[in-house]
Amino acid sequence: MNASRRTALLSVAASAALTLSLTACQGGEGTKAEGTAAAQTATSPASAPASGTASGTGGSKGAAVGTAHKSDSTGSGSAAAGGSTAAQGTGGSSATTPVCAAKDVKVSAERQDGPPYTHIVLTARNTSGSRCRMAGFPHIQFLESHKQDVPSVAKSKPAAPTVLNPGDPAYALVKLSDGGVDEDNEVVTAFQLVLEGDSTVIAVDSSTGGGLAVDPARTLTGYWTGELRNGADDF
Incomplete structure (x- = not known):
């Protein structure tokens, strides 16, 4: 084989090898591109469930807000009802009624039973408005x-405070002595x-x-x- 023909054959062989190499490279790139596209295609449907999850979360949040609102409304209603009840209780409670002062009442004393006169009844009448x-x-x-001060008798304490409307009286039984002739009595x-x-006398x-006739003892x-x-006032 002469040198020129050999050179020609080598040239053809190199050209063919280059063509095959280029074809192989193009095929690889195509596969890679297709793979990327496929990956994007596979990823795209997955975004739909993500969107659905977000929507579901939004629904849950909405439900939570609705529940919270309902709870707040219920709480407010209960508070309002409680406030109303408390207001009614306060309105009817004697604890909020001011204590009678000396200027609000007129006090008088009368003998009880007798003789011997061992007790008096104090009457305090509400003369205020x-x-x-x-x-x-x-x-x-x-x-x-x-x-x-004259000692008090605990059993005579009423179960509820004595509240007086204008013109109403309150009473207190007071023991002066035992009624004995030998007692150390003083005339008052x-x-x-x-x-x-109230410190007003x-x-x-x-x-x-x-x-x-009073026996201080x-x-x-x-x-x-x-x-x-x-019973309670019998002493």
């Missing part, structure tokens, strides 16, 4: 020589008392019938009540 509450018991001092024609919650006239007082009760 509004309701008030008689708190506790009268703090009484009969004699200048005995500054201690006037005495003083103060109401619980109220002077009470007891001169009728020659005054009251035997005196007792009951609580203010709407009426005198047998």
